[in-house]
Amino acid sequence: MARNESLLNAMPAAQLAIRRRKRADTREPLEIVEWAEENFLIAQENEREGQLIHLEPHQKAILKYVFSHEFSTVIWSTPKKSGKTTVAAMVARWVAEEKGRFQEIYFVANDFEQAKSRAFNATMQSVALNPKYNVKRRRLEGQWAILDREMTHIPTGSKLKALATDYKGEAGAEPTLTVWTELWGYTSENSQRFWTEMTPTPTRKLSMRWVETYAGFEGESLLLERLYHQGKEGRQLTANELGDLSAFREAPNWDSLVPCWVNDNAGLFMYWDEGMIARRMPWQLGEWGEAYYRTQEHDLLPNQFERLHFNHWAASEGAAIPMEWWDACMDALTLPAGSNVPVVLGVDAGVSGDCTALTMVARHPQKHDELVELLTMVWYPPQGGKMDYRENLTPAVDNLIANHNVVQVAYDEYQLHHWANEQRSKEPSAWYRAFGQQAERLVADKQLYDLVRDRRLHHSGNPELRAHIQGCNAKIPGDEENRMRFVKRSEESKIDAAVALSMACAESLRLNL
Secondary structure, three states, rough: OOOOHHHOOOOHHHHHHHHHHHHHOOOOOOOOOHHHHHHHHEEOOOOOOOOOOOOOOOHHHHHHOOOOOOOOEEEEEOOOOOHHHHHHHHHHHHHHOOOOOOOOEEEEEEEEHHHHHHHHHHHHHHHHHHOOOOOOOEEEEEEEEEEEEEEEEEOOEEEEEEEEOOOOOOOOOOOEEOOOOOOOHOOOOHHHHHHOOOOOOOOOOOEEEEEEEEEEEEOHHHHHHHHHHHHHHEEEEHHHHHHHHHHOOOOOOOOOEEEOOOOOOOEEEEEOOOOHHHHHOHHHHHHHHHHHHHHHHHHHHHHHHHHHHHOOOOOOOEEEOOOOHHHHHHHOOOOOOOOOOOOEEEEOOOOOOOOEEEEEEEEOOOOOEEEEEEEEEEEOOOOOOOOOOOHHHHOOOOOOHOOEEEEEEEEEEHOOOOOOOHHOOOOOOOEEEOOOOOOOHHHHHHHHHHHHHOEEEEOOOOOHHHHHOOEEEEEEOOOOOOOOOOEEEEOOOOHHHHHHHHHHHHHHHOOOO
């Protein structure tokens, strides 16, 4: 089966034209499934024009149920690549076009770029894929006008806007629909206040919050966690209640439970699909699906894979690097005397609580895409005292620069700013570079994880470095697949040598030495 085969519209053009004429004559609004399969275009691979969406049976059944009842909050939570963003965009356009005049629809995210790039962008794209869309004027004549973060449906005057979670900026709004992207990430006070501010309003016949999200992090994604438990406190629907036995292939009879819950007291509907069975879309199945998930399981941390591709709640931290992986990378290589091989030093420092660590890294002499940890040194502050870098770090770095081809010293600027300036004043041959401890570290730490996993890092077996690797947990920043951060497993853990190694490896790869 081709990856997007199920999305191709199979309705004959003549039949579609008859339906549209009949609707124009009666002026009767279309229910959401019929409207979507007649109006909502999606992009196809290697195709310039869009194709009308073809919804899967479970999507049709859920949408029909939701909009035949009155819910103030709908949660649509599925594994990655299950089409939840497209469904949210489709709901937004349907409300704008079919639910009467002057509807207000907001797409909400933690920042404007995320708000624009997810469901709002999918809504805009569904309009722009129409062959009659004027790209220069950003208009579908007589139907839609599009601005940077706002769309207007011309016949009804309904507006769709992309918003960041600035609760003060939208105080007093009375939206018909708010679409919330990845609610697991709404952990700030601002975002939670915004959720409260954008509560459904009784002044509109339809007023709903639509949440499209993965599972979150236990103990951190508190807003989503509260809603999840509210949903589970309700009653779980059967295939009979949902109205379509074919919607869920695991339901053997009409009385079988499906992954949908209703909490009448909270006005909440929750579709929470998880596990292997939740891979319901055609492109998640067959050979293509198997290959995709093999790659993802290789690339992601175990708890990250569970959260994104099984939609399971996850701990925000777990062991960064399995020690069996680390031990398998032991391969003590040394530089020959008088070698001019370029090396990078990584330095991470503490003053009183943490220690100071230095690592030296070079490219593998035969395998250029692999790295070698040649040396690790760790110093601890005196009991009750502070670290004096001039007594330990300075002579060690000066000695390495004098005896090796040190092209760069990557350091943590937070503690070592003044030290690095003193080193630069000596006119050293090495270049001192402050290594960013936010975005750069997130990339570097994941890169070190990948190097160890793939056995592309050879290390000396230094016991202190091993202890620091073992002391690392991995903090996962949301659903970013190529980001992680080393954090202490406990208050007593030391991880400075692991951070120094991370910086040195990242710079060695970046400089392509």
